[in-house]
Amino acid sequence: MNKTIRNIGIGLFLAGAAFQIEGFVVKEDITSTSAITKDAYDQAQQELSDVKKQLAALQLDLNNAQQVKTSAPEETIVTEPTSEHTPSEASMTLSIQIGMTSSEISAKLEDAGIILNKVDLDNYFSDQELAGRIQVGNYEVNSSMSLKQIAETITR
Numbered sequence: 001m002n003k004t005i006r007n008i009g010i011g012l013f014l015a016g017a018a019f020q021i022e023g024f025v026v027k028e029d030i031t032s033t034s035a036i037t038k039d040a041y042d043q044a045q046q047e048l049s050d051v052k053k054q055l056a057a058l059q060l061d062l063n064n065a066q067q068v069k070t071s072a073p074e075e076t077i078v079t080e081p082t083s084e085h086t087p088s089e090a091s092m093t094l095s096i097q098i099g100m101t102s103s104e105i106s107a108k109l110e111d112a113g114i115i116l117n118k119v120d121l122d123n124y125f126s127d128q129e130l131a132g133r134i135q136v137g138n139y140e141v142n143s144s145m146s147l148k149q150i151a152e153t154i155t156r
Helices: 002-025 038-071 102-111 118-127 147-154
Strands: 091-096 137-142
Touching: 091 102, 102 118, 118 147, 137 147
Parallel strands: none
Antiparallel strands: 091 137
16 A cells, blocks of 8 residues: 555656656747736826825825824813804814724714714724724814714814
């Protein structure tokens, strides 16, 4: 039995070696059937340039956000109604710091009475893929705003 398995192994080894040798002997010229046109190249270069500009803008935003974090006051919550809102509306200045998650923001809005359920807003951020687009800063929000309006206010 061992001799049979050994012979099968040797046969497979020799077959693999034969295919490898054939690959060295028969060298086929592989040519591409698709060529990059000048228009496609120019378009790719333009897209690359646009992405570089967006990256530079994001870097500036990040630098500004880091400066704001170091000089920004702690979160201020104002729950008293203003003259432009009805007395039953809650409003606040939401201060978003670097590193805050959508869950933390949702919890703060629920605690202030701006939204009824923090899970709904957190799910909205996830469903709309907005969690990564939340911006650092101070935002005026009130309880008459929809989840979409709140999300549009604090995202870019």
